[in-house]
Amino acid sequence: MxxxxxxxxxxxRESHAREMGGPDKVARQHAGGRxxxxxxxxxxxxxxxxxxxxxxxxxxxxxxxxNLQRLTPSNCVMGRARVxxxxxxxxxxxxxxxxxSADATIREKPVMAEKLxxxxxLPILRVIEGSGGGGSVKxxxxxxxxxxxxxxxxSQLFHLTTENLAHVPVVGLGLGSVAGLGAARLxxxxxxxxxxxxxxxxxxxPVVARLGQDLSKKELGGWxxxxxxxAVDNAVDTEEEAFAAARRFLSYxxxxxxxxxxxxxxxxxxxxxxxxxxxxxxxDRRRVYQMRPIVESVVDRGSFFEMGRMFGRxxxxxxxxxxxxxxxxxxxxxxxxxxxxxxDACAKIIRFLDLAExxxxxxxxxxxxxxxxxGLEAEKAATIRLGVRAMAAMGQTTVPWCTVIxxxxxxxxxxxxxxAGRLSLRYAWLSARWGSLPLEGGIEAAYAADIxxxxxxxAKLAEIEDRLxxxxxxxxxxxxxxxxxxxxxxxxxxxxxxxxxxxxxxxSPTPSRLRMRP
Amino acid sequence: xxxxxxxxxxxxxxxxxxxxxxxxxxxxxEEPVVILESMKMEIPVLAPHSxxxxxxxxxxxxxxxxxxxxxTLRR
Numbered sequence: 026m027x028x029x030x031x032x033x034x035x036x037x038r039e040s041h042a043r044e045m046g047g048p049d050k051v052a053r054q055h056a057g058g059r060x061x062x063x064x065x066x067x068x069x070x071x072x073x074x075x076x077x078x079x080x081x082x083x084x085x086x087x088x089x090x091x092n093l094q095r096l097t098p099s100n101c102v103m104g105r106a107r108v109x110x111x112x113x114x115x116x117x118x119x120x121x122x123x124x125x126s127a128d129a130t131i132r133e134k135p136v137m138a139e140k141l142x143x144x145x146x147l148p149i150l151r152v153i154e155g156s157g158g159g160g161s162v163k164x165x166x167x168x169x170x171x172x173x174x175x176x177x178x179x180s181q182l183f184h185l186t187t188e189n190l191a192h193v194p195v196v197g198l199g200l201g202s203v204a205g206l207g208a209a210r211l212x213x214x215x216x217x218x219x220x221x222x223x224x225x226x227x228x229x230x231p232v233v234a235r236l237g238q239d240l241s242k243k244e245l246g247g248w249x250x251x252x253x254x255x256a257v258d259n260a261v262d263t264e265e266e267a268f269a270a271a272r273r274f275l276s277y278x279x280x281x282x283x284x285x286x287x288x289x290x291x292x293x294x295x296x297x298x299x300x301x302x303x304x305x306x307x308x309d310r311r312r313v314y315q316m317r318p319i320v321e322s323v324v325d326r327g328s329f330f331e332m333g334r335m336f337g338r339x340x341x342x343x344x345x346x347x348x349x350x351x352x353x354x355x356x357x358x359x360x361x362x363x364x365x366x367x368x369d370a371c372a373k374i375i376r377f378l379d380l381a382e383x384x385x386x387x388x389x390x391x392x393x394x395x396x397x398x399x400g401l402e403a404e405k406a407a408t409i410r411l412g413v414r415a416m417a418a419m420g421q422t423t424v425p426w427c428t429v430i431x432x433x434x435x436x437x438x439x440x441x442x443x444x445a446g447r448l449s450l451r452y453a454w455l456s457a458r459w460g461s462l463p464l465e466g467g468i469e470a471a472y473a474a475d476i477x478x479x480x481x482x483x484a485k486l487a488e489i490e491d492r493l494x495x496x497x498x499x500x501x502x503x504x505x506x507x508x509x510x511x512x513x514x515x516x517x518x519x520x521x522x523x524x525x526x527x528x529x530x531x532x533s534p535t536p537s538r539l540r541m542r543p
Numbered sequence: 544x545x546x547x548x549x550x551x552x553x554x555x556x557x558x559x560x561x562x563x564x565x566x567x568x569x570x571x572x573e574e575p576v577v578i579l580e581s582m583k584m585e586i587p588v589l590a591p592h593s594x595x596x597x598x599x600x601x602x603x604x605x606x607x608x609x610x611x612x613x614x615t616l617r618r
Contacts, residue, residue, distance in 0.1 A: 311585045338554070362555055363582035395582050402556065465583045 034093070038081040041096035046121030054121050058222060059201050060264055062102045062117040065152050069198075069268040070106035070115060077104035078141075082131050097122060099131040100155070103138040105147070108272050111280060114142040117152035120201055124155050132182065139185035146281035148194040150271055153211050154201035182206075187213045191383065191540040193281045196271045199225050199257060200264055202242055211257065213543040215380055216274040216332055218259045218267045221248045225257060255336035255372065273330055277344040277351040278384050282536040285385055286351040288529070293325045295348050295522035302514040306432055306456040313359040316341060319431070320356050320391065323518045325349065337373030339364050339398075344386070347525035353381035353424075356391035357431070365398040366438040371411035375418040379541045387425045387528035389521060390443070395463060396436030416441045421539060425528035426450070429517060430508075434459040450524050452512045457499050459508075464493055548597055548615040551588060553607045557581035562603055568596045570616070577601065577613045594618045 045051055045061055054061050060068070066075050083098035100122035106115050116138035142149035165171050175183055186209060189195050197214035199207075203225040211217050211225055219225060226233075226246035233245060244250075248260035261267050279286050299322040306314055320329055324345035331343035338361040345354045355377060357364030366374075381388050397408050419441055426449035428442045439459060443449040460467075468489050469476065479485035502508045512520065557579035564576045575587035576596060597615040601607055 311583065313584055313586055359584065360554075360586055363584040363586070365582050395584075398582070463583065 035081070037093065038096050042080045042083065042098040045098065045119055046100075046123075050121035057201075059120070059154075061121060062119040062152060062154070065198075065200065065264065065268070066102065066106065066115050066117055068265060069150060069152065069271065070108060070113070071110065074107035075104055075115065076106065077102065078137065079103065079131075079134050082134060099134055101130055101134040101138075103134055105141070108148070108150075108275055111275070112145075112147050113275070113280075114138050114145075114147050114149045115152065116149065118154045118207065120154040136181040136185065139182065139189055142195075143185065143189055143192045146193060146283055148196065148275055148278070148280055149189060150196045150198065151210050151214065152198050152200065153203050153207045154199075155203070156205040156207050186210050187543055190215060190543055191282070191536075194275055194278045194384070196274060198267050198271055199223050200267065202229065203246075204229050208256075215278075215383075215541075216259075216271070217257045218261060218270045219248055219251065219257050220264055220267055221260050221262055223248070225251050249335075252333070252335035255333065255369065258333045258336075259331075260335075274332070274344070277330065277346070277386070279534070282383060282385075283534055285532050285534050288351070289346065289349045291325045291328070291346060291349040293328075296519045298515040299323075299518070300515065302517060305514065306454065308456075310432075310458070313363070315360075316356050316358050316391065316393070316431075320345070320354060323391075323521055324352075324354065329354065332377075333373055337367065337369035337371070339367055339370040340373055342373060342377040345389075347389070348522045350525040350529055351386055352389050352525065352528075353377065353386040354389045354391070357393035359393055359432075362398050363395045364393045364433065365395055366408070366412055366415065366441075367398040367403065368406035368408045368411040370398075371408070371415040374415040375411075376543075378415075378418045378422055379539060381424055382422045382537050382539050383541045385424060385532045385534065385537075387427070387525065387532070388422065389524070390426070390428045392428055392430050392434055392439075392442040393432040394435065394439050394442065395433045397438045412438060412441075416445075420444050420446055423537065425524070425531050427521060427524040427528075428452075429521075430454065430457040430459070432456050432458065433463075435463050436461065450520075450527075451508075452510050452517070452520060453499055453508050454514045454517075455499075455511060456514075457508075457511070458497060459499070459502070460497060464490055464497075468493070548617045549591060549594070550612045551576055551591065551614045551616060553577075553579060553588065553609060553611045553613055555579065555581055555586065556609045557586060557607060559601045559603050559605045559607060559613075560585055562599055562601075563587065564590075564596045564614075566596050566598055570594065570596060576616070579607070588613060590616055592616070592618060 051061055083096050085096045086094040088094055100119040102119055103116040116135055195214045197211040197217040199211045199219035201223055203211055208225050224242035224246040230240055251257040252260050305319055328346040329343050339358055341356045341358050343354055345352055397412050426443050428451045430453040434442055472489050476482050476485050499511055503511055560580035561578040563578050564570050570590040572593045573589045576590050577588045579586045594616045597617050599614050600612050
């Protein structure tokens, strides 16, 4: 006696599930240059590491004798896997089954994936294609009624989509057309990546056509739109690159807010001095320079992972390592409004600092900020509202900070270069300059009477500017200890690595009081 | 736009301070084509690849918007 017939049926049902939407639909997926959800999971996770849950859940067809004819699996494939040896949860949409739409979803599957991540404290990777459970209007006919989104009392999936951001790393991968709830699940991630062939939108071209907008999928929600808007962080050419980006992002983070970021032994010399840093900043204050090579030079070689490059561009944000310690690094980019804090840049800073605080990452800020962006457009964009929110986000962090003033620190945004309520480490490069407001324009305001009284107004202006320039040498500030340390830029890496040493014992695997929003 | 030409766009709203590479100039990758002025700083707009500047679409002193085409470049 044994249970062979039952085992055979289990294996039969599993084999149906592996066929997904059937050979035609799989061929269509491949013809579109896209992998199936099972291929994606296989490539995203460590080899052979995927342990699926609920594979045989789906819609079955039986003959008159009650024998199974065919099982169409649910379009949600999920389970546990490993990434770089660490356990994670992966939940993926199967686009070959009813275009990933709701009427083929078993609601409890994606909910269990999210709960599994939260309760077992595991990062979750959402592989998203389609409406991710959002449904189509056809559902009205198949169910015979319209649903009120969210249902009665509570909706676990809606809740966990955002709630998990306060518990575990959430990565969203947008592969194909992503709409509705799928778009929400992609945007509600700590890090999101899409391929350049993909598109993401709240509603697709047929819906917006009714608004009179005749747009293709890519024109409406392609990578150029969504990375610039900040709704998606990164865009890559291939699905394989998207998997690599997701894996790399996780490598800097703990598995949950109850653990510390993983320190990896590095081989880059902490005392390495880069001669290029001595000549990186032009003496002519009107001229700009490239910040990214400076970032690359001071962190562990090859360790900088930039996120959200196309959004809020006056600020560069990414994860990096210093002596193997993961840090959240932000730096100004003078090529964009001289590094001024625009409303977009402030929105980027808020989300980035919340990420650092949530996962116990020390912050390094390479500051070159001439202030908030000014002008009518900046006022209309509520720069100051986003600006004070960014200052609050900075002030609410409890992780260790180290700031290096590379060049400018002017005005209120210039003051916001370190949490205001506690002590951080801070250094100023030899090229640093600061003030309540820049001389240019500031002189005209403060010395209006002197200039008006002068015969040659331009000469008077130049004379005052020259006088003030001499006074604003950073050494005069250091004399009075208004800045604590001016350094040779070539010592930056050594000092940042020392900061990492000091920061590491201060980190605590205690969930932050902050509850991160997407 | 000429066949096979790249359009170089302004990535920020700014004033055109200087045309660094007039039409016909051969530029290397990352060499400035136009220099914008924003927040009292000179912001070069760099050639995405080497080539010959075909046409300048803006003039010095002109105000440009983010995303506005500035010049065309042929490999």
